[in-house]
Amino acid sequence: MNNMKSAVLLVTIGTPASYSVGDVRRYLSRFLNDPYVINIPWLWRKLLVNLIIVPFRAPKSAEKYQKIWTKDGFPLYVYLKIVRDQLAERIGSDADVWYAMSYASPDIEEVFMKMENEGYQQITVVPLFPNYANSTTGSICDSVNKALKLWKREPQLNFVNSYYDHPLFLDAWVDRIKRYAPEHYDHILFSFHGLPLSHLPQKRQVDRGVTEEKPDYADYEGVCYYFTKLIAERLGLKEKQYSVAFQSRMSKRWLRPFTDQKLISLAVKKQKVLVVPLSFVADCLETTLELGEEYKEIFLAHGGEEYQLVDSLNDSPKWLDALEKIVDLT
Template identity: 40%
Template sequence: MKKMKKGVLLVNLGTPETTAVADVRAYLKKFLSDQRVIDMPAWKWKPILNLMILPHRPQKSAQLYQKIWSKEHGSPLLYYTQRQTQLLQQQLVQYVVKYAMSYSSPLIPTVLKEFEALEIDDLTIIPLYPQYSTTTVGSVLDEVNRFYFKRTEIPNLHIVTDFCDFDPYIRVIAQKIKLEIEKFQPDKILFSYHGLPVSYIKKGDPYQKRCTLTTELIMKQLGPYPHFQTFQSRFGPNEWLKPATDTTLKLLPSKGIKRVLVVAPSFVADCLETLHELQIENQAYFLDSGGVDYRMIPALNDDEDFIEVLKKLVLNKQ
């Protein structure tokens, strides 16, 4: 029997190529044109996108990206996704490990073609979103299905749709929180997850439940400690999951909570939402409202323990 050629594909959201307004606009256009992300008929959404959002928002977003862009590495999300890929490749020498992005280069179909050219016949795909949502993992699966729809030969596919209850992942985050608690002794821990419109949850998206499960499993490792769960990154006028991270941080000091430790388990690579929204914007809200000390645990990034989590996901070992 022929020995199988195995591959691993890590998939993250994407990033503008540079902080230039034109590049940010191109990225936002692709991202906000995905009907998994914006659950609205195209005839209704496209005029809003093209006439109200794209003429103005890219300039504001470009200014935010400039604040978190690394002079040495450029986009943090791209850099850490590349590092995760390189380090996982070192751990899995018998596999070909690559990465792709949903809304920027290299796109998922491009990388799947590369695997095809290499005659990979067993492929593990890991969307880098611990908590399943139709807006993230669902979108990745759409791209994968479109690519293989008319292919005459399809590799064995192993798709990790969610890993928020994967014990190695939970242990890694719990350990990082434990170390910070010992050093910092916060009044409360704040778990901040990327938000989602409530309408998606009402249609059956399990994302909120998966976030709550993540928090519960981490706290089970830590033992009793005061904590909150909140949601960040609201976009548009619709109702989003609550409580909101920014609103909560503005209110905590008035309740006597002056030292807060923030962790964002839905992000495995630092990006605009962690480096600017949480570390700059929300920290300012908390301190300006009377908070004394605000600390945030970085995303898992290229931490060797997280690379081990990815390796175990590929090998399907707890």
């Protein structure tokens, strides 16, 4: 960092204030009404989200949040605070470290209001999503730009679009995976959060597969395969030993192959499977519950021999090593 008064802002998607149906409903409404998340005309989105999706989804989601809620709160939020504190300790006086959430408090707008009062001249924004998607990092970028327009004097902004290929970040994942003895398993499945096909370029290929060339950072599907390739190379895996799939779909018109269907195909072969959630740097519903319980039940019910989920990076020292370097942009 240089001599300007600097700050680092870590941003994640957020969490309901509690697992009560009311708090979950408010969170889902704010999340799903974001045009970056559901990109259909405003009126149709309001009707779909507020009259159909949220009323029916909130009670079921509240039950899911309750299952993994800890005494300190939702794991995603707990690890966000821990990582903020540990990064602040590492950076020391070079910069102050803040955190914000896209759809919960403290949100980006209120944090930037406080930052303006503090007189920061340089801000580095790090969305806690290793690879870019318009519905996550793109939405955060839009919110940051809107917040900065309210400043009387804008600071120098460093915005980290992606960091999936940062060597230390890859090292953090490789170290995490090796702790689970990957050589013990017949197959390693790298699972990424899915996206609606409407979020992808019109000319996308039907089956992308592993690519040798580094894709554009905004090519979510291509990056998922390339990211996996980089991890697999460091683990010494052959192509037949691993595959990529996409989870958390809301309809059939989402990125394929679907993680649950891929697991079924592996289960009928009586495979031992290790599942790696590369989309996530902290455990949440999609890791602990969806991959850790729901998909495990599906896999075992179809004859799978052994199923193991790798924990997210959470607050691992190697993840902090990587993050410290990722924010050091000047």
